[in-house]
Amino acid sequence: MTWSEMQPLLEQAGQETLIMVGWSTLLAVVGGLPLGILLVLTDKGGLLQNTVVNKVIGQVVNIGRSLPFIILMVALMTFTRWVTGTTIGSEAAIVPLAIGGIPFFARLVETAVREVDGGLVEAVQAMGGNTWTVVRKVLVPEALPSLIASTTTTIIALIGYSAMAGTVGGGGLGDLAVRYGYNRFESGLMWVTVAILAVAISLIQFAGDATARALHRRGGRSGAAPRLRLLKTEEPATADVSKVA
Amino acid sequence: MITTSGLTKVYRSRGREVTALDGVDLHVREGEVYGVIGQSGAGKSSLIRCVNLLERPTAGTVTVAGQDLTALAGRGPRAGKELRQARSRIGMVFQHFNLLSSRTVQDNIELPLEILGKTGQERSRKALELLDLVGLADKAKSYPAQLSGGQKQRVGIARALAGDPKVLLSDEATSALDPETTRSILQLLRDLNRQLGLTVLLITHEMDVVKSICDSAALMEKGRIVESGTVSDLLATPGSALAAALFPVGGDPSGDDRTVLDVTFHGEAATQPVISHLSRTYNIDISILGAAIDTVGGLQVGRMRIELPGRYEDNVVPVGFLREQGLQIDVVNNDAVGDGQPLLVKEGAK
Structure with a gap:
């Protein structure tokens, strides 16, 4: 297979991957961010402590995370048809990709938001801020470097999932590699696809890391603040408090 | 407020x-x-x-x-x-x-x-x-x-x-x-x-x-x-734990047969030569075990730990004299001196 034969195939598949991963990432972030924050807020000791809601969201997220993507995709076919009117093609693949991506991202968001120093939340409460203020002004901005890193991880996971989406006619680079490389023994095209995917993933990882690092360097940590309130100790520099009874 | x-x-x-x-x-x-x-x-x-x-x-x-x-x-x-x-x-x-x-x-x-x-x-x-x-x-x-x-x-x-x-x-x-x-x-x-x-x-x-x-x-x-x-x-409160902690004076008595007093001066009394007055009036020898002058809460305060010869019973009159001068006198219990329990132990020392 010559390059001129490969080129249109690669362009077509590249576009499909871009559409599938782009949209599903967007949806995963839009859906996963509030879910992840809710998981933290409704947890024991959280601002909106609610055991029932926490357990329900936690279970939904766990189920979403534990299902193999290919099974999720098949299981969701009815839903996909209801949303997009079809079960094949890139558009149809976006639905299961987004639904697979949401719990994945939500767990990462949960971890990132938990890392935010509880003292900052307390400070905003002491200023008269409500829960929404805490989310908007503290939790999201302070967790932003971690959230960027989580998004990078999610994009890369979704690129992996999108290869499976090829099996329902979603197209994309992964599907191209399977159809030509595996089914037609066109190993040349397969290796080109592999190389493109490898380069793309490296670039995404690099860009994500650089952004997260830039944000982190700007802010740094807020000094001596321990991130876990539980570890807060009151160790004085000197012991001036002593006297004879 | x-x-x-x-x-x-x-x-x-x-x-x-x-x-x-x-x-x-x-x-x-x-x-x-x-x-x-x-x-x-x-x-x-x-x-x-x-x-x-x-x-x-x-x-x-x-x-x-x-x-x-x-x-x-x-x-x-x-x-x-x-x-x-x-x-x-x-x-x-x-x-x-x-x-x-x-x-x-x-x-x-x-x-x-x-x-x-x-x-x-x-x-x-x-x-x-x-x-x-x-x-x-x-x-x-x-x-x-x-x-x-x-x-x-x-x-x-x-x-x-x-x-x-x-x-x-x-x-x-x-x-x-x-x-x-x-x-x-x-x-x-x-x-x-x-x-x-x-x-x-x-x-x-x-x-x-x-x-x-x-x-x-x-x-x-x-x-x-x-x-x-x-x-x-x-x-100004006798025996106040906070006052003593704010302004500690140290010093151990030199013998058993002694009376140890903590004298706190503030305001007018701080300017009077009370100790030498006491010594001359009653003809007793006074040892100063420890003393300090400091500003506490914006006030000049002096504290002194002094030792008089004889037991407390023998010193009732001189102690009364000091109190008359407007000084605050805390009698330090002999047993407590030296090995007293710290009221506020060093933080983190537990």
């Missing part, structure tokens, strides 16, 4: 109950600096968090500037609008500063103003004004990570003042700072207290903090206030 009555806080976890506050009655007058001192676990932190209801008291009431905050709290765990408004009029500074690392110094100070819904122009004007007040006018665009501990606390103080509060709560504001920086932060708090008429309630485990800026103080132990009052009243 701040009054708590019967304030009680009980923490329940896994069936265990811990009483952090046990009926605390506190009264902070307008315009004073009030220090609450105690060991870790004495309940100081719970107390200050109950004042702006970051912690819900189990029982009792909190009144700040004539407003009963406990009545505003409502039933649910979340703070209602009225409580949040009341909180915005109470400034708070923290041991670990609690500045947002993602915001510049100026934006950190603007945060409470954003919550109050001020316009961008008002916010930046106020923030720059406050930065000037705390002496950090040139750091507006820096990030907290680029500042030293003392500078961070200055930003924390500026932020606490953004809403023009009448009351400032200070939660161990200097405990993470070195002694030099501690002094400058305390000086700043003192200046703000005088310039703005700010009422300051601070909690600390450092006696020096109370000594250098407090008008009044309270000693907390096991969730209770065991002693409280203005610093000058405390110093």
Whole structure:
């Protein structure tokens, strides 16, 4: 297979991957961010402590995370048809990709938001801020470097999932590699696809890391603040408090 | 300005109950600096968090500037609008500063103003004004990570003042700072207290903090206030544990057959040559075991531990003479001297 034969195939598949991963990432972030924050807020000791809601969201997220993507995709076919009117093609693949991506991202968001120093939340409460203020002004901005890193991880996971989406006619680079490389023994095209995917993933990882690092360097940590309130100790520099009874 | 009555806080976890506050009655007058001192676990932190209801008291009431905050709290765990408004009029500074690392110094100070819904122009004007007040006018665009501990606390103080509060709560504001920086932060708090008429309630485990800026103080132990009052009243109270801790004098008696007295001078009495007078009048030899003069709460105070020959019974007359001179005399029990129990053990030494 010559390059001129490969080129249109690669362009077509590249576009499909871009559409599938782009949209599903967007949806995963839009859906996963509030879910992840809710998981933290409704947890024991959280601002909106609610055991029932926490357990329900936690279970939904766990189920979403534990299902193999290919099974999720098949299981969701009815839903996909209801949303997009079809079960094949890139558009149809976006639905299961987004639904697979949401719990994945939500767990990462949960971890990132938990890392935010509880003292900052307390400070905003002491200023008269409500829960929404805490989310908007503290939790999201302070967790932003971690959230960027989580998004990078999610994009890369979704690129992996999108290869499976090829099996329902979603197209994309992964599907191209399977159809030509595996089914037609066109190993040349397969290796080109592999190389493109490898380069793309490296670039995404690099860009994500650089952004997260830039944000982190700007802010740094807020000094001596321990991130876990539980570890807060009151160790004085000197012991001036002593006297004879 | 701040009054708590019967304030009680009980923490329940896994069936265990811990009483952090046990009926605390506190009264902070307008315009004073009030220090609450105690060991870790004495309940100081719970107390200050109950004042702006970051912690819900189990029982009792909190009144700040004539407003009963406990009545505003409502039933649910979340703070209602009225409580949040009341909180915005109470400034708070923290041991670990609690500045947002993602915001510049100026934006950190603007945060409470954003919550109050001020316009961008008002916010930046106020923030720059406050930065000037705390002496950090040139750091507006820096990030907290680029500042030293003392500078961070200055930003924390500026932020606490953004809403023009009448009351400032200070939660161990200097405990993470070195002694030099501690002094400058305390000086700043003192200046703000005088310039703005700010009422300051601070909690600390450092006696020096109370000594250098407090008008009044309270000693907390096991969730209770065991002693409280203005610093000058405390110093004038015989046997006051706080006074002795604020102003310790040491020295062991040279023998068994001696009377050891702690003499506290303040005001007029400090200028009189009482000791030599005593010696001449009764023809007795007086040894000075320890002495110090210091400024406590803005007052010149002297303390001296002296030793008279003979048992206490033999010295009733000279002791009476000293008391007549307007001095405060505490007779040091022989048994207690030297091996006395520390009232406030070194923090972290447990």
